[in-house]
Amino acid sequence: xxxxKPGINIDFIGKRYIAFFISGxxxxxxxxxxxxxxxxxxxxxxxxxxLIQVKFDKKHSLEEIRKALAxxxxxxxxIQEFGEKGKAEYLIRVRKTNIELTGLGEKVEAAMKSAFxxxxxxxxxxxxxPKVGKDLRQKALFAIFYAILFIAxxxxxxxxxxxxxxxxxxxxxxxxxxxxxxxxxxxxxxIVIALVVTLGLCxxxxxxxALGAIFALVHDxxxxxxxxALTNREISLAIIAAFxxxxxxxxxxxxxxxxxxxxxxxxxxxRPFVEVMNxxxxxxxxxxxxxxxTTLFVVLALFVLGGGxxxxxxxxxxxxxxxxxxxxxxIASPILLIWERSGNQKASRR
Amino acid sequence: xxxxxxxxxxxIAFSILAAFVYLIPSVxxxxxxxxxxILPTEKVHLGLDLQGxxxxxxxxxxxxxxxxxxxxxxxxxxxxxxxxxxxxxxxxRVGTDGISLTLLxxxxxxxxxxxxxxxxxxFEIKEVPGEVGKPSFRLxxxxxAKEHIMRMAVEQALETIRNRVDQFGxxxxxxxxxxxxxxxxxxxxxxxxERAKRLIGKTALLEFKLVDEDHSVEEALKGNxxxxxxxxxxxxxxxxTGRVRKIPYLLKKRALLTGQYITDARVQIDRQYxxxxxxxxxxxxxxxxFEKITGENIKRRLAIVLDNKxxxxxxxxxxxxxxxxxxxxxxxxxxxxxxxxxLRAGALPAPVKILEERTVGPSLGKDSIHKGLxxxxxxxxxxxxxxxxxxxxxxxIADVALLLNILFIMAGLAFFGATLTLPGIAxxxxxxxxxxxxxxxxxxxxxxxxxxxxxPRAAIDSGYSKALVTILDANMTxxxxxxxxxxxxxxxxxxxxxxxxxxxxxxxxxxxxxxRVIFDYLYLERRMKKLSI
Numbered sequence: 080x081x082x083x084k085p086g087i088n089i090d091f092i093g094k095r096y097i098a099f100f101i102s103g104x105x106x107x108x109x110x111x112x113x114x115x116x117x118x119x120x121x122x123x124x125x126x127x128x129x130l131i132q133v134k135f136d137k138k139h140s141l142e143e144i145r146k147a148l149a150x151x152x153x154x155x156x157x158i159q160e161f162g163e164k165g166k167a168e169y170l171i172r173v174r175k176t177n178i179e180l181t182g183l184g185e186k187v188e189a190a191m192k193s194a195f196x197x198x199x200x201x202x203x204x205x206x207x208x209p210k211v212g213k214d215l216r217q218k219a220l221f222a223i224f225y226a227i228l229f230i231a232x233x234x235x236x237x238x239x240x241x242x243x244x245x246x247x248x249x250x251x252x253x254x255x256x257x258x259x260x261x262x263x264x265x266x267x268x269x270i271v272i273a274l275v276v277t278l279g280l281c282x283x284x285x286x287x288x289a290l291g292a293i294f295a296l297v298h299d300x301x302x303x304x305x306x307x308a309l310t311n312r313e314i315s316l317a318i319i320a321a322f323x324x325x326x327x328x329x330x331x332x333x334x335x336x337x338x339x340x341x342x343x344x345x346x347x348x349x350r351p352f353v354e355v356m357n358x359x360x361x362x363x364x365x366x367x368x369x370x371x372x373t374t375l376f377v378v379l380a381l382f383v384l385g386g387g388x389x390x391x392x393x394x395x396x397x398x399x400x401x402x403x404x405x406x407x408x409x410i411a412s413p414i415l416l417i418w419e420r421s422g423n424q425k426a427s428r429r
Numbered sequence: 430x431x432x433x434x435x436x437x438x439x440x441i442a443f444s445i446l447a448a449f450v451y452l453i454p455s456v457x458x459x460x461x462x463x464x465x466x467i468l469p470t471e472k473v474h475l476g477l478d479l480q481g482x483x484x485x486x487x488x489x490x491x492x493x494x495x496x497x498x499x500x501x502x503x504x505x506x507x508x509x510x511x512x513x514x515x516x517x518x519x520x521x522r523v524g525t526d527g528i529s530l531t532l533l534x535x536x537x538x539x540x541x542x543x544x545x546x547x548x549x550x551x552f553e554i555k556e557v558p559g560e561v562g563k564p565s566f567r568l569x570x571x572x573x574a575k576e577h578i579m580r581m582a583v584e585q586a587l588e589t590i591r592n593r594v595d596q597f598g599x600x601x602x603x604x605x606x607x608x609x610x611x612x613x614x615x616x617x618x619x620x621x622x623e624r625a626k627r628l629i630g631k632t633a634l635l636e637f638k639l640v641d642e643d644h645s646v647e648e649a650l651k652g653n654x655x656x657x658x659x660x661x662x663x664x665x666x667x668x669x670t671g672r673v674r675k676i677p678y679l680l681k682k683r684a685l686l687t688g689q690y691i692t693d694a695r696v697q698i699d700r701q702y703x704x705x706x707x708x709x710x711x712x713x714x715x716x717x718x719f720e721k722i723t724g725e726n727i728k729r730r731l732a733i734v735l736d737n738k739x740x741x742x743x744x745x746x747x748x749x750x751x752x753x754x755x756x757x758x759x760x761x762x763x764x765x766x767x768x769x770x771x772l773r774a775g776a777l778p779a780p781v782k783i784l785e786e787r788t789v790g791p792s793l794g795k796d797s798i799h800k801g802l803x804x805x806x807x808x809x810x811x812x813x814x815x816x817x818x819x820x821x822x823x824x825x826i827a828d829v830a831l832l833l834n835i836l837f838i839m840a841g842l843a844f845f846g847a848t849l850t851l852p853g854i855a856x857x858x859x860x861x862x863x864x865x866x867x868x869x870x871x872x873x874x875x876x877x878x879x880x881x882x883x884x885p886r887a888a889i890d891s892g893y894s895k896a897l898v899t900i901l902d903a904n905m906t907x908x909x910x911x912x913x914x915x916x917x918x919x920x921x922x923x924x925x926x927x928x929x930x931x932x933x934x935x936x937x938x939x940x941x942x943x944x945r946v947i948f949d950y951l952y953l954e955r956r957m958k959k960l961s962i
Binding site for chain 2: 080082085132180181184185200201202203204205206207208210211215218219221222225226229230233237316317319320323324326327328330331332334335338362365366369370372373374375376377378379380381383384385386388389392393396
């Protein structure tokens with residue numbers, strides 16, 4: 080059986096401007112969504128606070144629950160439905176850290192019981208004090224930073240076979256970030272700086288493949304963050320893990336296309352770059368679509384059947400895989416082209 | 430069978446057997462007695478999010494231990510000053526690690542400094558400017574000594590908490606230090622997290638202090654506290670009226686006897702009122718001290734102070750030898766039992782604060798397991814069917830590899846004694862999707878090579894060799910991400926990183942090695958003619 084016929088020849092590169100436009104629009108939309116929502120929706124893992132998952136024996140409106148919280152001054156907590164629609168399960172989030180957090184779980188349970196009777200079950204309590212919240216933020220950001228670092232090194236070394244270059248890049252990156260951090264720059268900005276510096280270094284050091292790959296990664300994570308902002312889902316530690324997995328996975332795809340491009344470039348030295356790229360993408364199309372599909376099947380199963388706790392994680396993976404596949408085809412390779420084009424123009428001007 | 434093939438089949442058979450051996454302890458409830466001697470017994474642990482239970486991170490306020498130490502040193506210093514007849518004033522703690530003192534006679538200075546340096550090596554003595562003829566000193570705890578006290582406080586707190594949790598009776602508790610002054614506690618399957626928290630967090634400092642009968646409490650409440658005294662309250666809660674009463678007591682600050690001399694604490698029931706109370710037994714030194722205190726203070730009141738709250742202040746009727754005392758109060762059976770536990774385990778050297786708490790109820794844990802397994806089965810089934818339909822026989826071969834992969838991942842978890850969490854299950858599910866990737870790469874290559882006209886054997890050969898480098902490459906990046914997550918992740922995220930890493934490595938083994946063996950068997954040994962892919 081074959082979905083993608085061999086000898087298929089879709090002009091991907093030709094359509095790249097449409098792709099750029101769509102991606103650009105999505106990223107701009109993400110930007111505005113983030114501003115509108117007032118920044119990413121960080122969970123209690125990072126902001127500190129308490130998260131309580133409550134189950135009642137019958138459904139109550141959010142208003143009723145809010146009123147029940149008023150006696151303990153928690154009526155301005157975030158309350159939302161959780162899990163399957165039929166079950167009366169809710170999530171109560173208290174993001175303050177200036178109140179006494181220990182014992183909040185019990186207080187909420189008591190308040191719920193006094194308002195709704197005995198059919199109240201506290202399924203889960205997560206309390207993160209401000210100190211631990213700060214620690215987890217640091218950890219997450221270090222994880223992201225080191226992942227970027229190692230992947231940048233690996234891509235440059237592997238693709239360009241310029242291991243020396245990649246070491247230089249890694250060192251320069253570390254130095255820049257270190258300097259920035261000693262100025263007390265906040266960690267979120269450090270990540271942005273790291274990314275910008277990496278991309279810049281790739282440009283300067285002519286690490287074309289690395290540039291394309293990293294650009295695609297940033298694109299993928301950015302759009303996934305946008306999807307989270309759109310649906311107002313929380314970003315917890317597990318979601319950061321999902322982002323890093325998406326990075327690893329999207330890189331898979333990209334590497335496979337790039338490997339094919341290089342193989343074909345060697346074989347068809349006479350043909351123009353655009354044609355070789357198109358051919359490579361078409362040749363790997365079957366494989367790309369298939370693996371994305373199989374991974375999508377399983378993640379969909381997790382999304383639909385996995386239950387509320389893992390739901391957001393599955394959502395991140397879902398968006399990430401779709402966007403990751405799309406970016407390997409339409410974003411990573413055309414970036415190589417931009418380089419080639421500008422290089423050719425310079426050559427023709429001489 | 431050709432030699433090479435036989436070898437490889439043996440390797441695979443051995444791996445499968447090893448996997449089963451590692452998994453049996455997790456699956457079967459009892460193991461035959463000979464098992465433990467030579468075969469592994471590690472189970473796959475279930476994370477708290479799948480078992481239900483409580484995860485606590487406590488911060489030990491170690492600096493308070495330093496402060497207590499300074500207070501004790503001040504008392505010792507008072508004794509020494511008195512012994513040597515050095516007249517002084519303004520002896521008090523300064524900051525967290527210093528003592529200030531002013532001598533009244535200049536001629537005492539040299540002797541005092543000699544005495545101090547000899548007896549208090551942990552301190553640095555500095556003279557500070559003050560009144561003429563009255564030398565003033567700042568005595569500061571040396572940084573190394575301070576570090577030592579703080580470190581000991583954390584270690585002792587760890588031990589004490591471990592003692593308390595042991596007596597509480599939780600199966601498989603996990604208590605370990607985290608960083609410089611944090612303690613991580615995991616209590617799987619705990620039924621009453623509130624009680625556990627109270628038990629763990631209670632400082633449980635027991636002190637016996639004399640009531641100051643010579644001064645009036647009312648005067649002291651107005652602000653005239655006599656030197657060496659303090660006001661502590663007895664807090665009583667009347668369950669009938671729901672009111673809280675606070676009764677002040679004027680006590681001598683110095684604790685004559687503390688809980689460190691207790692060897693045993695038991696719950697007894699008062700016959701008359703049917704109320705539980707706690708009896709204490711002291712060790713020999715404690716018993717002697719107790720005898721001395723009660724002998725010297727007959728008809729005075731001795732206050733029993735728990736965590737700076739007065740529990741009771743009975744009148745000493747007679748000298749008490751035999752080293753026993755009682756703590757009464759309106760306890761429930763549970764409160765009395767918990768009090769006995771903390772008194773037996775000992776007081777915390779410094780207060781602890783709960784920095785992080787994650788509690789999952791057992792019902793949610795079970796739900797998560799069911800849902801996780803369901804998604805894994807459904808997702809896995811879809812992939813298995815798809816592969817069989819799309820790649821025919823070769824697809825079935827890939828499916829065999831997939832099933833083996835899941836087996837190896839679970840065995841890998843048992844091998845490392847790792848913990849399976851809900852994100853861990855998600856990791857396994859992801860691996861199912863991604864492990865198929867390697868096979869797809871190989872099969873697509875084989876199809877390509879076959880289209881070019883190669884024989885089945887040649888096509889298979891080229892397919893595998895050309896795809897190999899790309900497979901390794903592609904999985905490498907996900908592995909890097911997984912390793913970074915492992916390094917920086919906590920709890921559930923770490924579980925995810927572990928299953929992902931194990932999954933990638935094992936899927937490389939099954940997709941490349943195992944499927945190749947099966948192919949070779951079919952097309953070399955059995956000499957199948959047509960390529961079914």
